[in-house]
Amino acid sequence: MIDEGLSGTTMDRPALRTLRDLVNTKVIAAVVVHGPDRLSRNLGHQLLLAEEFEQAGVKLLIVSHPLEQGPEGWLFFQMRGPLAEYERAKILERTKRGLLGRAKAGHAYGASVPLGYRYVSEPHGGHFEIDEDEAAVVRRIFDLCLSGVPTWGIARRLTEEHLPTKRDRHPHSGGSKSAGVGVWHRDSVYSILTNETYIGKLFWNKRRRVTASNQVPRAREEWVEVPVPPIVPENVFAAVKGQLERNKLLATRNRKHDYLLVGGRLRCGYCGRTMSGISPNGKRRYRCNSIANMADPTQRCRGLLNATMVEQRVWAAIEQVLQQPEIIAAEVQRQQADAETQRAEILREVSLVEDALAKCDRDQQRWEHAYLGEAIDLQDFKAKKAEITTRRTSLLAQRQQLQAQLDSIGQEVDHVEALLDYCARIQQKLQRFDGAEKRLALQALDIRVT
Numbered sequence: 271m272i273d274e275g276l277s278g279t280t281m282d283r284p285a286l287r288t289l290r291d292l293v294n295t296k297v298i299a300a301v302v303v304h305g306p307d308r309l310s311r312n313l314g315h316q317l318l319l320a321e322e323f324e325q326a327g328v329k330l331l332i333v334s335h336p337l338e339q340g341p342e343g344w345l346f347f348q349m350r351g352p353l354a355e356y357e358r359a360k361i362l363e364r365t366k367r368g369l370l371g372r373a374k375a376g377h378a379y380g381a382s383v384p385l386g387y388r389y390v391s392e393p394h395g396g397h398f399e400i401d402e403d404e405a406a407v408v409r410r411i412f413d414l415c416l417s418g419v420p421t422w423g424i425a426r427r428l429t430e431e432h433l434p435t436k437r438d439r440h441p442h443s444g445g446s447k448s449a450g451v452g453v454w455h456r457d458s459v460y461s462i463l464t465n466e467t468y469i470g471k472l473f474w475n476k477r478r479r480v481t482a483s484n485q486v487p488r489a490r491e492e493w494v495e496v497p498v499p500p501i502v503p504e505n506v507f508a509a510v511k512g513q514l515e516r517n518k519l520l521a522t523r524n525r526k527h528d529y530l531l532v533g534g535r536l537r538c539g540y541c542g543r544t545m546s547g548i549s550p551n552g553k554r555r556y557r558c559n560s561i562a563n564m565a566d567p568t569q570r571c572r573g574l575l576n577a578t579m580v581e582q583r584v585w586a587a588i589e590q591v592l593q594q595p596e597i598i599a600a601e602v603q604r605q606q607a608d609a610e611t612q613r614a615e616i617l618r619e620v621s622l623v624e625d626a627l628a629k630c631d632r633d634q635q636r637w638e639h640a641y642l643g644e645a646i647d648l649q650d651f652k653a654k655k656a657e658i659t660t661r662r663t664s665l666l667a668q669r670q671q672l673q674a675q676l677d678s679i680g681q682e683v684d685h686v687e688a689l690l691d692y693c694a695r696i697q698q699k700l701q702r703f704d705g706a707e708k709r710l711a712l713q714a715l716d717i718r719v720t
Contacts, residue, residue, distance in 0.1 A: 385435075464511070558573030637654045
């Protein structure tokens, strides 16, 4: 069994999982590996797997250094683990220094290839060349942005024209999962418009790895610039940067027109998508966000509402409710009754979990007595103990989840009481509320409109 392209430092490898399943079901008699580091490059993992094989009665045979039974054999086996880890660290350090040296020498080796380029391999290095077909798409994206088309509009236009994305052209290039062939996303368009590679500045060494799965940005002075052929002029790139800043200023949150129903509080009655404020020709409207659906144009609806009419009707309904305390009081009582019912049900579940935990303790004591009384052997005792530990861990997690639900219910009750107090305080001020105060009221009341 071989795990191609996967690190030997992890236990989450498909072929290794298959091997462990075969061992646990005892359908094989032996496991043959060339060396301990082929099994795993982590000493702890090696020892864990070796013990797992031994308990299942499966022999571990090492070709390069046969494992002798006895203390000396196990001592040598354990020494091999740190040596493998040391060797891996040396390889990583040499690789890193080599890549850095190649980058400083002007080679683009190891860098991801953006749309518009292809990588040409060379001995001990490589360079980028312009792919004219892809470069034409890149230049068109920059031209559309300069003409005032927003990123989502560019993505929609490219999708409607069925232009292939970088992932469509190179399906094995990695990256996020594609939404479909020829489907563009506004984030992809924004990444292209802000990528300095297109003006001939490819930067390497931009991030520093702190853990196996986490990287942090380096200071810009530590970046290594690798020259590549430019696709767009620097003045065009600068102009696009300015256009993107203007687009931000024209975004919903910064528009000069005020909207009451923001933050996803208004949903389209046709398709259920959220609606956002727009102002074509200075007229305030709410438009369904399905208009930006790139993957499936058939799901776009034409939901459009007069903003002034909608806001007046919504706020009038809210004023009517706030001026009738009996309606609020009835809702508060209903929510409090629901909360108490939920609390009682959760407490019953907590009691059942506590009983199950107590049974785990009793079972463990019973198996300990059985082992001490030599009624079962060590292997059976370890198996039973592991089973009980697994069961206890699951029960503790369940108890923690139930406690979190109890805490949440308590917060909901406090929220309801605060809501009643808030309504009583603002009843006399409703007529004088400005747009910001009305939005705060909607947030406090958690109003959703369809």
